[in-house]
Amino acid sequence: MIFTYNKEGVGDVLMVIVADSGDAPLDVERKGKVARVFRTDRQETVAWNIFEVSSLLAIDGRGQVFLSDSDVAVLNQELQQEGFSETLLHDSEPKFVVGEIIEMVAHPDSDHLNICQVKVAADKVIQIVAGAPNAALGLKTIVALPGAMMPKGNLIFPGELRGEKSFGMMCSPRELHLPNAPQKRGIIELSPNEVVGTAFDPTKHWQG
Template sequence: MFVSTYNNNGLNDTLMILFEKSESDVQEFSKSEDLVEIKNKETDRVVGYNLFNASTHLKDLTNGPVTLSEENINSLNELIKEADFKKTLETTGRSNFVVGYVKKCEPVEGSDHLSVTQIEIDDEKEVQIVCGASNIAEGQKVVVAKVGTVMPSGLIIWPGELKGVTSEGMVCSARELGLPQEADGIMVLDDGPEPGIEFKF
């Protein structure tokens, strides 16, 4: 899993790849030509790459969160190998925004507004997501932002924990998707789309 964003304004033609969260004060950097490897120096794990002059190496980049094509991933992997860096990119070929089916929804102990849900997404896989919306309920079809999603606001969805309960993803409201919000809470879909289908804005 990785997150990719492209900035041709403030960062001047730079593609950023993130594999995991890492605090800036524990990072170290290795540079080879236009590619920079970012490591967590405490764990020695590669947490990301920055690619400068990205448009000279990759095709069809647009500002903001980007889903890299297979061709662009292959080009990046070639640059990584040429730099003798070890962590290459993989693609699942799946969208980060999908239809989810809420199979279970229970209050989080010790909270007056959080619910812990079990939500079916890709290929009958279930994920546990903690949700603070008052209108979340068992049996709903909802929009799920999976771990690794970059939201329209720029927020990155990482695995987390709320009130001691693990959460892997986010159930989205229309506002969080950049869409008109007609009512408070999460966006509830009709019964048509099947779980795991890509949600198209």
């Protein structure tokens, strides 16, 4: 779930993105201050727009914002009051973390992609299809997990590359908008001493 807010550019509207709509046709159902955006092919909710949200919450920042459990509870109360039966499930886990490539094989249908098994927590390994030229077994890097919003605004959701499932993205310094980032391809290379699963901290993980 991704929360975005841009009062100057969009207005006093909190956008809550809950699923990847892909290229599916969309429609909107609005009740009071709440609009539900859903896929018309299977009626699946992909986003919510909460209008006049500053009357409900104090939100700081622009772009992706992070809410507390109590904030989400207020939003759920608003959804219920407007007559919606669905609820927002809050996920407060970090979406940019230290990951380690523990297995890597060439993609069978590509001359530059690799299928990587990436450890992103002590008990969690995910598959990521990547084309970074410096990807290597044992490399520690920064991983954007599903639910992440990149600095340019693109969203990370599970997907496929050339028929292989991919559940995140290993990030380059340029993609993370880090200062003095090299303007070339290649994921960020961290010290081998970094702890897998640690939340990304630009001041700690980048010395550019």
